[in-house]
Amino acid sequence: MAEKRRSGVTADPKSAKAESDEEFLSQAGVGALLRAALLKLVEARPEDPIGFLAEHFTNEASETESGGGGDGGDGDGGRDGEGKYQDALEEQQLNKALWHLSLAHHSQRSAFNNNIRVAYDLLSECGAVRHAPGGVQGRLYTEMLRCVCGDSGLSETTAAPLLHRLQCHDYEAVPFELFRQAVMTCAAFSDYLHRARCLYAAVACSPDRHAERELCETVLNALREALDTSHGSDATRYLEASAKISPAELARAMAKTQGASREQEGPSMDMREFEDAAAALFIARVRVIN
Amino acid sequence: MNMTTDRFTVPAEEYLAETSTLFYLTDAVTQLLEHREEFIQFGIVRYFAEYFTSVKNGNHVLFREFSYVKGTAHNRASFVHIFWKCFRQIGKNRDLLTMMEYTSLLQLLCPDFPAEMVQNTAKIVLMEDAMDCPMSLSDFIYSFQIQFYYEEFLESVLVIYEDLLEGKNPNAVIVPTSTSAETISSEEMDTQEGVDSSVLLECLEGLCERFKHKHPPLSAMKEALESSTRVSYYGFLMALSKHEGISLEIGALPNRSDLLIDPEMDQELERLVAQVAISPTSNSSGSAQGLKEPCRKPSPRKSLHQRKRIEMESDGSTEETDSSEN
Numbered sequence: 001m002a003e004k005r006r007s008g009v010t011a012d013p014k015s016a017k018a019e020s021d022e023e024f025l026s027q028a029g030v031g032a033l034l035r036a037a038l039l040k041l042v043e044a045r046p047e048d049p050i051g052f053l054a055e056h057f058t059n060e061a062s063e064t065e066s067g068g069g070g071d072g073g074d075g076d077g078g079r080d081g082e083g084k085y086q087d088a089l090e091e092q093q094l095n096k097a098l099w100h101l102s103l104a105h106h107s108q109r110s111a112f113n114n115n116i117r118v119a120y121d122l123l124s125e126c127g128a129v130r131h132a133p134g135g136v137q138g139r140l141y142t143e144m145l146r147c148v149c150g151d152s153g154l155s156e157t158t159a160a161p162l163l164h165r166l167q168c169h170d171y172e173a174v175p176f177e178l179f180r181q182a183v184m185t186c187a188a189f190s191d192y193l194h195r196a197r198c199l200y201a202a203v204a205c206s207p208d209r210h211a212e213r214e215l216c217e218t219v220l221n222a223l224r225e226a227l228d229t230s231h232g233s234d235a236t237r238y239l240e241a242s243a244k245i246s247p248a249e250l251a252r253a254m255a256k257t258q259g260a261s262r263e264q265e266g267p268s269m270d271m272r273e274f275e276d277a278a279a280a281l282f283i284a285r286v287r288v289i290n
Numbered sequence: 291m292n293m294t295t296d297r298f299t300v301p302a303e304e305y306l307a308e309t310s311t312l313f314y315l316t317d318a319v320t321q322l323l324e325h326r327e328e329f330i331q332f333g334i335v336r337y338f339a340e341y342f343t344s345v346k347n348g349n350h351v352l353f354r355e356f357s358y359v360k361g362t363a364h365n366r367a368s369f370v371h372i373f374w375k376c377f378r379q380i381g382k383n384r385d386l387l388t389m390m391e392y393t394s395l396l397q398l399l400c401p402d403f404p405a406e407m408v409q410n411t412a413k414i415v416l417m418e419d420a421m422d423c424p425m426s427l428s429d430f431i432y433s434f435q436i437q438f439y440y441e442e443f444l445e446s447v448l449v450i451y452e453d454l455l456e457g458k459n460p461n462a463v464i465v466p467t468s469t470s471a472e473t474i475s476s477e478e479m480d481t482q483e484g485v486d487s488s489v490l491l492e493c494l495e496g497l498c499e500r501f502k503h504k505h506p507p508l509s510a511m512k513e514a515l516e517s518s519t520r521v522s523y524y525g526f527l528m529a530l531s532k533h534e535g536i537s538l539e540i541g542a543l544p545n546r547s548d549l550l551i552d553p554e555m556d557q558e559l560e561r562l563v564a565q566v567a568i569s570p571t572s573n574s575s576g577s578a579q580g581l582k583e584p585c586r587k588p589s590p591r592k593s594l595h596q597r598k599r600i601e602m603e604s605d606g607s608t609e610e611t612d613s614s615e616n
Contacts, residue, residue: 028334
């Protein structure tokens with residue numbers, strides 16, 4: 001059936017129609033192309049696999065197309081043209097890296113780690129052309145972290161103190177472990193702040209009123225204590241910390257505060273201030289890289 | 291296309307099958323094989339990129355065969371959406387069309403679209419009565435959406451419904467002493483049509499488990515059944531088609547109140563009309579026709595499909611010339 005239909009094509013009679021389907025697919029490299037795509041897909045397991053494949057093949061196509069036509073600009077452009085080409089390439093790789101990082105939530109640890117690896121390899125490819133051997137350029141790394149924070153909805157002012165601790169010098173080469181830690185930290189930070197906002201909303205009771213300052217301070221204190229849990233093995237630390245900020249524990253602390261100052265309505269704290277205070281608690285525990 | 295189970299805990303094969311990824315990959319390769327000369331020039335990687343981008347955007351079902359159009363939930367929703375985009379204008383003009391006319395419109399988008407599906411839709415709109423009666427686009431399209439998107443589920447509901455009508459309750463345990471209850475229900479049957487809503491709902495709950503997530507949300511069906519104590523099959527389907535929550539879940543159509551409003555599309559249409567009017571090559575009769583014609587989304591698939599048809603039609607003759615050459 002298929003053979004017949006193909007022979008109806010009026011193009012070159014000696015062309016592809018002589019070969020079988022399998023021959024055609026292997027000659028055109030379809031098998032290898034699809035195998036690579038499926039591997040990446042299963043590795044990342046995105047929520048929207050069709051969108052993933054669309055993006056993946058588009059990336060591949062623009063890569064092969066720009067790879068073929070990229071040399072053309074060298075003739076008259078000289079150094080300047082090459083620089084521009086480099087910048088475009090960097091931006092492309094950066095976007096691809098960010099896209100990979102957005103595929104899985106950081107709590108899906110193995111998938112997320114995989115995606116970090118892919119992002120790292122993409123970005124170190126840019127470095128190999130220029131001067132930093134064995135790692136991602138510090139400049140690219142800092143730029144990427146800024147984008148990760150921006151993409152996850154953090155404002156620039158909120159993210160700035162964290163980025164200040166994580167950033168490297170432009171000329172440095174960033175090894176993988178550092179890269180991974182930094183990306184994880186940014187992802188965890190944006191989650192942490194999201195929860196802090198939820199916490200504030202819970203303390204404030206109604207969305208159009210500010211929360212009471214004393215209550216906020218109590219909650220922030222509880223948060224600080226939980227974060228300060230530093231002795232013992234990881235497992236006991238996690239258990240102890242989560243016990244310290246369990247809903248029951250928080251409710252008890254808040255009830256105690258409210259009991260002490262029941263009479264008058266005290267001063268309030270707005271969301272911004274609460275968020276900044278919570279962010280400061282987190283950031284204080286991030287090691288400065290330089 | 292979305293999975294209800296955790297996508298990170300199932301085996302890879304299940305992930306690929308559940309998300310219809312294998313379905314699309316298979317189709318992409320089949321299409322590639324059928325039009326290999328064309329796509330080799332286009333670039334194989336670019337072809338896959340275009341294929342999956344069009345699947346993502348939902349315009350991949352245009353002019354495709356029916357088996358493909360109904361192949362996945364995403365395809366069905368995309369088809370309903372395309373139908374709405376293409377023929378929204380009919381609703382705006384408040385035209386009423388018959389079953390036959392709707393069939394023709396559907397077949398413009400999908401040549402082998404079965405008339406039976408339209409017939410079943412008309413049964414919902416017209417409550418199985420006066421089947422040649424013309425219908426408005428909004429009545430038709432919401433019923434069509436339910437019929438097309440949940441086809442298999444509705445077939446099973448009909449089987450259950452008919453069993454219930456005959457007095458068989460698939461879920462009930464038969465108690466020999468309950469003669470008094472039976473006589474009451476048979477008396478009721480004579481006076482009212484349909485079946486007891488609560489009994490039907492009970493049966494539907496069992497059915498949903500078998501259908502995994504290819505059924506309307508149970509809460510929505512509950513709401514649709516709550517309005518009266520007895521319900522007929524088409525009455526139930528009508529209630530489903532009017533339920534905004536189900537339409538939202540499918541995600542192919544806007545709310546009933548917004549169905550005919552699309553300022554972006556109207557602007558585009560006005561721009562096109564203005565272009566036709568300005569263009570010196572168009573004569574007056576041409577532009578008048580352009581106004582009447584429903585706006586169609588341009589698609590690269592269209593030309594491709596037409597070419598394919600030409601190829602198929604000229605099959606015999608070229609084959610002969612081929613064999614004589616060799």
